[in-house]
Amino acid sequence: MLTIHNLHAQIDENKILNGISLTVKPGEVHAIMGPNGSGKSTLAKVISGDSHYEVTDGEVTLEGKNILDMDPETRALSGIFLAFQYPVEIPGVNNAEFLRMAYNAKQKFQGKPEADPMQFDAILQSKLELVEMSPDFADRAVNFGFSGGEKKRNEILQMAVLNPKIAILDETDSGLDIDALRIVAEGVNQLRSPDNAIILITHYQRLLNFIQPDFVHVLANGQIVKSGDKSLALELEARGYDWLVSPVNG
Amino acid sequence: MMITMNTNLPSDVISGYDHNRQFPAWLGKVRQEAIQHFHKLTLPTKKDEKWKYVDFPSTLVEWPVVEDQAVFNETVISLVAEKIGEIQSESYLVFVNGEYVPQLSRFSPENSRPLSLEIPETFLDMLHSIENEDIFESINTIRFTDGVLVNVDQEQTADLDVIWVTVPSAKEISFHPRNCFKLDKNAALNIRIHSISTGENSYFMNAVSLVEVGNGAKLNLSFFANESDAAIHFSKFFITCAENAVVKVANFNAAVGLSRTEIDVDFLGPNAVAEILGLNYLVRSQTVHQVASVNHVVGECHCEQVVKSILDNESCTDYYSTVNVAVGAQLTVSNQLNQTLMLSDNAESYSRPQLNIDADDVKCGHGATVGQLEPGELFYLKSRGLSEAQGQLLLLKGFSQDVINRVEDPISRSLWTQFLADRLKF
Numbered sequence: 001m002l003t004i005h006n007l008h009a010q011i012d013e014n015k016i017l018n019g020i021s022l023t024v025k026p027g028e029v030h031a032i033m034g035p036n037g038s039g040k041s042t043l044a045k046v047i048s049g050d051s052h053y054e055v056t057d058g059e060v061t062l063e064g065k066n067i068l069d070m071d072p073e074t075r076a077l078s079g080i081f082l083a084f085q086y087p088v089e090i091p092g093v094n095n096a097e098f099l100r101m102a103y104n105a106k107q108k109f110q111g112k113p114e115a116d117p118m119q120f121d122a123i124l125q126s127k128l129e130l131v132e133m134s135p136d137f138a139d140r141a142v143n144f145g146f147s148g149g150e151k152k153r154n155e156i157l158q159m160a161v162l163n164p165k166i167a168i169l170d171e172t173d174s175g176l177d178i179d180a181l182r183i184v185a186e187g188v189n190q191l192r193s194p195d196n197a198i199i200l201i202t203h204y205q206r207l208l209n210f211i212q213p214d215f216v217h218v219l220a221n222g223q224i225v226k227s228g229d230k231s232l233a234l235e236l237e238a239r240g241y242d243w244l245v246s247p248v249n250g
Numbered sequence: 251m252m253i254t255m256n257t258n259l260p261s262d263v264i265s266g267y268d269h270n271r272q273f274p275a276w277l278g279k280v281r282q283e284a285i286q287h288f289h290k291l292t293l294p295t296k297k298d299e300k301w302k303y304v305d306f307p308s309t310l311v312e313w314p315v316v317e318d319q320a321v322f323n324e325t326v327i328s329l330v331a332e333k334i335g336e337i338q339s340e341s342y343l344v345f346v347n348g349e350y351v352p353q354l355s356r357f358s359p360e361n362s363r364p365l366s367l368e369i370p371e372t373f374l375d376m377l378h379s380i381e382n383e384d385i386f387e388s389i390n391t392i393r394f395t396d397g398v399l400v401n402v403d404q405e406q407t408a409d410l411d412v413i414w415v416t417v418p419s420a421k422e423i424s425f426h427p428r429n430c431f432k433l434d435k436n437a438a439l440n441i442r443i444h445s446i447s448t449g450e451n452s453y454f455m456n457a458v459s460l461v462e463v464g465n466g467a468k469l470n471l472s473f474f475a476n477e478s479d480a481a482i483h484f485s486k487f488f489i490t491c492a493e494n495a496v497v498k499v500a501n502f503n504a505a506v507g508l509s510r511t512e513i514d515v516d517f518l519g520p521n522a523v524a525e526i527l528g529l530n531y532l533v534r535s536q537t538v539h540q541v542a543s544v545n546h547v548v549g550e551c552h553c554e555q556v557v558k559s560i561l562d563n564e565s566c567t568d569y570y571s572t573v574n575v576a577v578g579a580q581l582t583v584s585n586q587l588n589q590t591l592m593l594s595d596n597a598e599s600y601s602r603p604q605l606n607i608d609a610d611d612v613k614c615g616h617g618a619t620v621g622q623l624e625p626g627e628l629f630y631l632k633s634r635g636l637s638e639a640q641g642q643l644l645l646l647k648g649f650s651q652d653v654i655n656r657v658e659d660p661i662s663r664s665l666w667t668q669f670l671a672d673r674l675k676f
Contacts (some may be wrong), residue, residue, distance in 0.1 A: 048633050076635040088630040092655075093646030101644065102634040109635070141648065158634060 001026050001197055002047075002166050007058035007240065008222075010048045016042045019224035024166065027194040031208055031233060032201045035241045036220035039200045042221070044170045048082035049075045056118055076102075077109040079165030083155035083172050085201075089143045095154070096124060096138040099161050106162055107150070127160040131187040149180035156187045167191070168199045173207040185210030205237040220245040278353065283380050284391035286555060291385040303568045303600050304342035304510055304539055306482060311389050313424040313454045316347050321577055325448050326415055330354050333413055336668075337661055342411040348425030348455075357410065379480035386484055390458040394428035397457075398400055401430075402437035402467075409440045416477070418449035429459040433467035433495075440470045440659045442598040445477055445506075450508075452480040459487045463495040465519065472500040472662035479534055482508045489550070493519025500527040500657050502666055503538045512541040517551040517579075529653040529666065542571040543588075549579040549609065558653050559590045560646055561597035568600040573614060575607040582609060586616040591623065591649055641673040 002024040009017040016039045024030055034040050046053050047060055049072030060067050067075050090098075103123070104114040115123060124138055131153045143151050154171050159167050169188065173181055188211055192198065200211060206228060208216075216232040217224045218241065225244050226232065293308060294301035312558035330344055344354035369652075383391060402408045414427070433439050445455065463469050475483060483506050488668035491497055501511050515524050530538045544553045559567040569588040586603035623645050651668055657663045 050629060071638075072629060072632040073635050073637050073641075076633055082633055084633075088631070090627050090645070090648055092651035093644055094539050094648075094651075098634070098644065101636055101640060104633075105635040105637070105640070107577070141651075162634065214464065 001063060002199075003059075004047075005059050005061075007043075007046065008056045008058055009042060009053045011042070011053050015056075016053070016222050017046065020219075020222070020224055022057075022217065022224065024197045026165075026197055026201065027192075028215065029192070029198045029200060029211060029213045031216045032199060032219055033203065033216060033233065033236055035245060036203075038219045038245075039222040040219050041170050042222075044082055044085075044168045044199075044201055047075075047166075047168060048072060048080055048237055055072060071127035073105075075205065076164075076198065077106055081159050081162055081164030081167045083152075083159060083169040084169065085144045085154055085170040085172075085174065087146075087151040089141075089146070091141050091144045093142045095140055095142050096121070097198045098142050098160065099124060099138075102158070127157055130160050130179075130190055131156050133157060133185050149177065152176055152184055152189070154193075156184055160187065160191055163191075163196075165196050166199065167196065167239035168201065170201045171203065172200075173202055173204060181207065182210060205233045208233050219243050259336070263436075280380070281392050284383070284388050287380050287383060288385065288388040288392060291388055293385060297541075299602075300512075300541055300570060301607040303566075304508075305537075306508060310384060310424075310454055310482065313422045315393055315395070315425065316349070316419070316423050323417070326417055326531050327354065329415060329446065329448055330413060333446065334411075337411055337442065337444075339409075339411040339442075339661075341409060342413060344413045344415065344479040345396055345427065347395060347412075347417060347419070347423070348427060354572045361395070362588070378464075384458055387458055387486060390426040390428060390456050390486075393424075394458070394527065395426070397428040399430045400439060400441065401432045402434060402439045404434040404464075405436045406434075407438040410442075412441065412443045414443070414445045414455065416445075416447040416451065416453050416481070417448075417456070418451035419453065422452045422625065424454040424456060427455070427457045429457065431459065431461045431469070431471070433463045433469055435464045436466040437464065438468040440661070442472045442474065442659070442662055442665075443609075444474045445476040445483060449480060450480055450565060452479045453478070453482070453483075455481065455483040457483075457485045459485070461487060461489040461497075463489065463491050463497050463522075465492045468496040469659075470498045470500075470659040470662070471509070472502065472657065472659060472665075474504070474662075474665065475503045475506045476504045477506045479507050479536060481504065481506050484510045484512075486512045487514065489515045489524070490514065491515065491517050491519065491522035491524060493521060495519065495522040497522070497524040498527070498656075498658055499525070500529070500653075500662060501540060502528075502531065502662075502669075503536075504669060505532075506538065508534055508537050508539075510539040510541065512543070514543045514545070515553065516545045517547055517553070519528045519551040520548050522551045524551075524553045525656065526553070526557070527653050528555075528559075528569075529650055529655055530557075530559040530561075531650070531670070532559065532567070533562040535564045536593040537566040537568070539568040539570070544571070544584060546571045546573070546575045546579040546582045546584060546609075546612075548576075549612075550581045551579075552583040553585070555586045555588075555603075556653055556656060558649060559586045559588060559599065560593065560649065561599060562593040564594070564596045564598075566598040566600075568602075569618070570604075571616075572604045572606060573602045573616075575605075575609050575612055575614065577608045579609045580611040582612040582614065584612070584614045588618045589649070590620045593622070646670075647674050 004022040007020040100120040218226040341357045344351050528540045573584045588601045590599040599620045601618035628641045
């Protein structure tokens with residue numbers, strides 16, 4: 001479904017990704033872990049099309065199509081979804097209106113009928129229940145004035161509405177208390193299907209107690225230095241990253 | 251019929267006022283005083299901070315008024331009907347080229363009436379002090395013919411639309427409406443002033459509105475400008491707030507050549523609240539100046555100013571606002587916020603909020619931002635599948651919505667929501 005091959009990327013001539021290769025198949029959950037500054041969030045942003053980053057080599061394909069040639073919106077419409085580590089607050093932009101526009105953009109892209117406000121409201125209500133969000137959130141401005149947990153839940157709400165093929169959750173567990181973590185994780189689990197795949201970027205093993213990964217990868221210095229199953233996450237929890245990480249240029 | 255001029259000053263400035271109209275004697279006296287004052291005045295220059303960036307033709311005060319015209323044709327009737335349908339108004343006064351047109355108007359005479367032929371002498375009490383008038387106020391006092399007089403009685407409520415329509419003229423012309431809104435104790439008034447034109451004609455609208463908001467009274471006043479790109483529109487509002495008064499003034503500019511709106515608010519009684527809102531959506535070579543002077547004469551009053559602009563191409567806005575807190579006006583809260591989104595490298599924005607505080611127990615603040623659309627916000631929207639254009643328009647709408655949401659009058663709010671929905675289509 002998603003294939004990353006020898007991906008190199010930089011920002012302001014600082015090399016961050018140094019040849020990442022990864023294959024994600026439908027139905028799989030991949031966890032990417034690693035120390036601060038290892039390139040986890042950069043990988044997520046490069047896949048989603050953040051123009052701050054320059055891809056210097058490699059390719060990323062979704063169902064055989066090279067997404068690096070696509071603008072961010074086309075990647076999103078094609079099925080890429082990034083749950084932001086720091087969701088952006090957008091004052092004045094109504095959450096429901098934004099979500100309906102995004103939903104309809106995708107419907108249109110797929111040649112399906114667009115939803116009118118009444119139809120979309122019914123869709124939205126069911127998704128709100130999924131992440132245990134009050135209907136009031138639909139009428140608030142996007143992430144504006146939301147608590148950290150509410151922002152993360154709003155990301156999962158968007159994921160639920162847009163039903164992506166590949167969802168990249170960038171430290172969705174950070175800043176969440178245990179109840180919020182459970183709600184978010186349950187929402188993600190309910191969205192798992194044999195037709196989609198999830199890439200979980202996280203520092204901590206605790207999220208993986210709620211969302212069982214099929215694979216765990218350790219990213220260090222812009223490269224995947226080790227891959228394994230869920231037991232690798234437990235080992236990382238016990239031993240830290242030092243045993244896997246060699247100094248840069250060292 | 252146009253006034254023919256052979257001098258640098260219009261004939262009515264020299265001779266007094268239009269003698270063909272049956273104005274009461276007291277008004278003639280007022281005008282004579284105004285004429286004497288006028289001759290002492292000069293045009294404002296760049297050295298005057300309030301007028302620093304206002305470029306207007308030096309002949310502006312000489313642009314003649316239209317006499318005996320009552321111009322209204324099918325185009326005007328259709329435009330007015332469209333506007334009435336849009337605002338669903340049940341009570342409205344229509345003025346064409348500055349003159350009241352009863353055939354197109356509908357109103358309740360007990361609360362409001364056109365200030366044309368039957369000007370009551372009580373109006374004199376509301377006149378701004380002539381010796382303090384600047385040149386444009388002075389020429390309004392000298393020349394005003396028609397306007398709106400609204401007096402809402404104690405505990406009563408009124409809702410009114412005022413529609414100023416300007417039709418093309420072969421020459422530059424001017425109008426000088428004088429409005430008076432008086433709200434007695436615990437009265438409430440929603441008033442919307444719409445200024446529209448039927449063509450791309452040059453004219454000078456020079457309006458002065460005197461507003462008294464009594465104890466516990468509540469005023470919602472909205473001004474909408476959707477005029478000719480050749481129009482010059484100066485409006486001045488003098489607003490006094492008594493104890494517990496609530497005033498909300500919203501100034502919306504969609505199209506006008508040069509607009510200057512000056513809002514003076516005087517807090518004369520404690521616990522009064524005022525909100526001055528502005529929203530400018532300018533996409534051509536248009537200039538809007540919003541000037542405010544908020545005077546906290548007494549303490550324990552609250553004023554919020556929020557003025558936002560979206561500027562494209564060679565448009566320009568200038569926000570000049572002064573908050574004055576008098577000695578002893580303790581527990582004053584007064585804030586100024588001016589935000590501008592620049593969509594073009596050629597647009598200009600000037601922001602000059604100022605605080606003059608002579609009391610020590612107050613909360614006052616000012617803020618100004620001028621910038622472009624936030625790239626991080628745009629990327630966020632695009633990462634959800636919205637196109638660049640959709641994302642930009644959604645952000646513009648969101649930027650404006652903050653002002654619109656503050657507007658209490660549902661009709662005004664709906665008008666601007668619809669306007670933006672029409673302009674910001676995807």
